[in-house]
Amino acid sequence: MTPNPGLLPLLAERDPDAPLAWRAGVPLSTRQFLADVARLAPQLPAQGAAVNLCSDRYDFIVGMAAALVRGHASLLPPDARADTLSRLRESHGDGLFALVDDPALQTPGMARLVIEKAAGPAPGDAGGGADTAAVPMIDAERHAASLLTSGSTGAPQPHAKTWRTLTGDVAVAVERLCRVLDLPSLAGLTLVATVPVQHSYGLESSVLLAMLGGAAFDSGRPFFPADVAQALASVPRPRALVTTPFHLKTLLLSGIALPEVDLILSATAPLSPQLAAQAEQALHGVLLEIYGSTESGQVAMRRTTETEVWETFGEIRVHAEPGGEDGNERFIFSGDFLPEPTPMADVLELLDERRFRLFGRANDLIHVAGRRSSLAHLNYHLNSIPGVDDGAFWLPDEVADGVVRPIAFVVAPELTAAVIVAALRQRLEPVFVPRRVVHVKSFPREGTGKLTVRALREFALAQLAEDGTPVRLLHTVPVDHPAFAGHFPGQPLLPGALVLAEVQEAIRRVPALLARLGAHPTLAAAKFLAPVRPGAVLAIELNPEASGGGVRFDVRCDGVVAVTGRWTPVAESPR
Structure with missing residues (x-):
């Protein structure tokens, strides 16, 4: 029978009785996983999307897989704070339901389903006659997950992924990993990850790499160095550490004896060659860095101790084109599992269409003295x-x-x-x-x-x-500010009250100054010395006083003091 090209398996082909996950050193088989998914899926609501808040990786992937089988997308917020969940309800409506593995976690305004840590069938048990080793087939174009990252406003920004995209993303990474490690497959490799599973890198390189690449994963999320060492020691070799430069440096500086690993994966920020070499020496494994983004998924890799050059996965290509917001080039990745050409917010040096050097984020560039x-x-x-x-x-x-x-x-x-x-x-x-x-x-x-x-x-x-250091902030006055309409025709200027309001807003942005003055400070003195025109750039300088708890301020336009004064936490007589 010809396979349906519109369907893709939930799991890569694997021994149903081999471990898919490990929890505190205890193996959880693929057969048990499929039984747990089959048990949970009918319990999910008929409509809506699942907000997966599980911290245990096994519970998380049981919930995500059950949602896929049931036909639901999974929303993966960066945290479970009440304001994050409230924004999700505002943007996605009231049809959301939460999947949690902590009974104490509350989800106000959202239905909640607690994933029980069921025992599942014993290895070799077909579960009362049912074929619990049958792998569900998923519509390749189904909306499988939305990774939610917080934008500058703090509102979660969704990045939707189909099951085809996630499957293709992992497939190209598996091919490269097997080539680097000189292995026919990742079967038998166990992944221990320090990154949260709701993050794109944590999702791709822990649970999905196991499900779709033939490996297994540790269900926990160790954070402290001693916990990382314990988690690594609890799983058999070959094993891999999936981590970040910050976590890796903390681990190596701890001085704790570390179990040997066969592979180290690092992402989220470039790794220095020195730290990469130190990690390979301490852990005795090959270190590979992954490059990508939430929008694109993982698209390139390098072995940092051998080269600074990144090479794209599979058939992914990268090219430069003009048209960035700052007038500089944009770098576009396309091909393979990417559903459409995807720009990166980085500055690259292209060596060819598959190899590049990374200089940093486009919004990371700074200019000092030319x-x-x-x-x-x-x-x-x-x-x-x-x-x-x-x-x-x-x-x-x-x-x-x-x-x-x-x-x-x-x-x-x-x-x-x-x-x-x-x-x-x-x-x-x-x-x-x-x-x-x-x-x-x-x-x-x-x-x-x-x-x-x-x-x-x-x-x-x-x-x-x-420590009493002056704080300086910039604010650009909009040329179309509505106050200019009445102040004054032909000679527009910003009213002094609005300049003071900008000073107050600047104080609110500095927690130490806000704590010093309180929520409702008193204006003890103010002098208006020069007009503020449309488009002016205000340089607001806030000077904490050594005594009395007050804050002096100067507002400059083109180097000229326009307004000067003083705020205090309590009312004082104006001078």
């Missing part, structure tokens, strides 16, 4: 300094003497700022060497180890405000 670099490049050199446990460059809005000056934040308890600056002078052009290095205890990284632009900005402003 020179161009990327924050990723600066962070790479900062984190390559021995003794720097974690570090990040930040470029403030501040303009001093016409030159923006970068600041380096570091977790480096044994190093002084002078030592770090001296090391950076050996690695960077002089204009990018920071004038200031700020020591911090940790960074507000996400579960994948990523440090978002927004989180770093808020963190940096808070750190600088805590």
Whole structure:
């Protein structure tokens, strides 16, 4: 009988009694997985989409597979916070239902189904006569999952994937992994992942790589180094560690004895050659980096200790075309499992249509004193300094003497700022060497180890405000601001009250200043010295006072002070 080309299997061909997953060292067979899916699918509602909030990888994939069998898409939010779920309801309607494996997790306004950790049939048991080893076939064009990433507004942005796209995405990665490892298949390989399964990389390189590539996976998500070592030791070899540069560096710095692995996969940020070599030496495995995005899935790979050049998977090709928002080239990936040409938010150097070097995010490029670099490049050199446990460059809005000056934040308890600056002078052009290095205890990284632009900005402003450092922010006045219509014909200017409102908004964006002044500060003094015209760029400088808890401010337009004054947490007599 000819297979239906419109259907694709839920699982790759495999021994039904071989482990698909491991939970705390106990194997869970493919047969048991299929029985658990068959048991759960009829319990799902007839309509709607599943919001999969399971933290255990086995529970997660039982829920996702049951939803596929039932005909539902799975929505994968980055977290289970109440405001995230509320935004999902606003954008997708009231037909959503949540799949959870923690009975204590609440989902306000959303029906909830708790996935029980059922025992399932014993190996070799056909489950009362039913063929529990029969693999369901899924419509290849079915909307299988929507990965939800938080945009700049904080609202989850969906990236829909069909089952054909997910299957093709994994297939090209399996082919490359088998070639690099010189293996006929991934059968017998067990994956231990530190990344959340709701993230595109965590989904592709843990549960889907096992389901569609013949491997197995550990059901947990170890975070602390001791937990990672324990999880690796609990599964047989050959085994792989699926991780990120941040998690990998934390693991290697811990000093904990680590079990040997056969493969290390890393993604979410470029890895330094030094850290890659250190990881291969400590774990005795081959380290491969994966390049991709939520929109495209994984599209390229490199072995970092051998080359800086990335090579695309399968028949994927990349080309450059003009038309980026900043006037620069865009780099478009197309072919193979990609349903349509997909642009990347990165700057690449193309060697040919399948090989490239990665320079960093397009919105990561910075200009200092006429020179161009990327924050990723600066962070790479900062984190390559021995003794720097974690570090990040930040470029403030501040303009001093016409030159923006970068600041380096570091977790480096044994190093002084002078030592770090001296090391950076050996690695960077002089204009990018920071004038200031700020020591911090940790960074507000996400579960994948990523440090978002927004989180770093808020963190940096808070750190600088805590030690009394002036905080400087920029705001561009819209040329079509409605206030200009009445103030004044022929000579439009922004009313002083609106300038003060922008100062208040700037204070709200700095947690340390907001805590200092409270939600309703008092305007103790204000002087209006120059007009603010349409299109003006306001440089707002906030200076925490050494005593009294007040904050002085200056608002400059083209270097000229337009407004100056002072806010206090309590009412004072105006001067």
